[in-house]
Amino acid sequence: MTRRAPRILLLFSDDSTLIFATRMRSLLRDADAPAEIVMGAYLPETALSDRQLRQFIPDGRYEILDKPALAEALMGGRYAAIVTSRVYGHLDFLLSKALNRQKAGRARVIAFLGGLDFFPHRGMRNRRNCDAVYLFPRSTCDRFRNTEVRPATPELAAWPHVGFGHPAFLYPHKTPAASLPETGDIYFFTQALSPSTARARLHMLRVMAAIARRNPDRTVWIKLRHLPDENTRHLHRERHDYPSLAEQVPDLPANLKLTACTMDQAMRNAALGITCTSTAAIDLLREGVPTIIHLDYLDRALDPLVAPMQRLFEHSNLIRPLEDLLHLRFAPPDPGWLSRMFCPPDLGADVLRVLDTLNAPARRQTAPRRKKTPAAMQL
DSSP states (O other), X not given: XXXXXXXXXXXXXXXXXXXXXXXXXXXXXXXXXXXXXXXXEEGGXXXXXXXXXXXXXXXXXXXXXXXXXXXXHHXXXXXXXXXXXXXXXXXXXXXXXXXXXXXXXXXXXXXXXXXXXXXXHHHXXXXXXXXXXXXXXXXXXXXXXXXXXXXXXXXXXXXXXXXXXOTTOBOOSSOOOSSOOSSOEEEXXXXXXXXXXXXXXXXXXXXXXXXXXXXXXXXXXXXOSSOTTSOTTOSSOOOSOHHHHHTTSTTOOXXXXXXXXXXXXXXXXXXXXXESSOTHHHHHHHTTOOEEEOOOOTTGGGOTTHHHHHHHTTTSSOBOOHHHHHTTOOOOOOHHHHHHHOBOSXXXXXXXXXXXXXXXXXXXXXXXXXXXXXXXXXX
């Protein structure tokens, strides 16, 4: 008898979760085991423009779920699993109910991190009610297995599975060049919250302008997370957007430009990637693009993301001071650090294996039948 392919719902609501969902869809489709994949936009927290949806889902094939529809997706038996990089409040509320967790046919919830996790304990707590979690780096997996973050109740007694990985954190398939390639552009990948002040962002804008002047034969792109009028309901609201700041700086070089292209489009001709605290550093490494992380900008002491970024990349060889950045001096990533941060490429197949284990019927342990005592011997 042929087993039916599992139906899996990939949830998204903003640009970060949409990128995760599209990458996860590709990995699941590449796995040997078949699966039916459905993309689902969670309406109560949707913060996407039509342009962004067309960029990542050009065929327009996705479902729209409100709170009742999300509850039905979880409890109604239509899906074998819900895979998400954000545990939405209503989903966590539904999972916290013991009767919901114990219901036969309930979709299993497999939760990934949203990206670089600067505050891992909070990420653990937010995923405490899920059926399986995938984390990185490896040290966070070990910490999660050994941390008591679940309520002390029988139905939440143990983690069914703690996996390692993320669709954006696949082990690099090639090593970055040791020197700057002769052709290709330079990209500065911005982040919504960091740098946190207008002065710090103007500093980074002027640094990119200086790099553009020193490299007139290359285009230096400031890669925006989104356009200024987009994502106004995003969980991470951007203040001091770069297009507005650029209007305040006279005489910017002609080869310094702004773009809202996708990450994949940027990777096609990137000779070097620069960022401060963006997950883009991981995308660059995964694609074998030389990478510089710069944390010595103005007002860094006011930025809560600098210290955790420093910790995560401490042994990576990627963090460079201003002098190195201006001269585009970089180093290849440390191999040991890479192995702790990046996962094997068969992540989609691993998710399907875990789902199969989670949905396998529990073995019934039948108690030994008691022998009947003859009535004459009963007391």
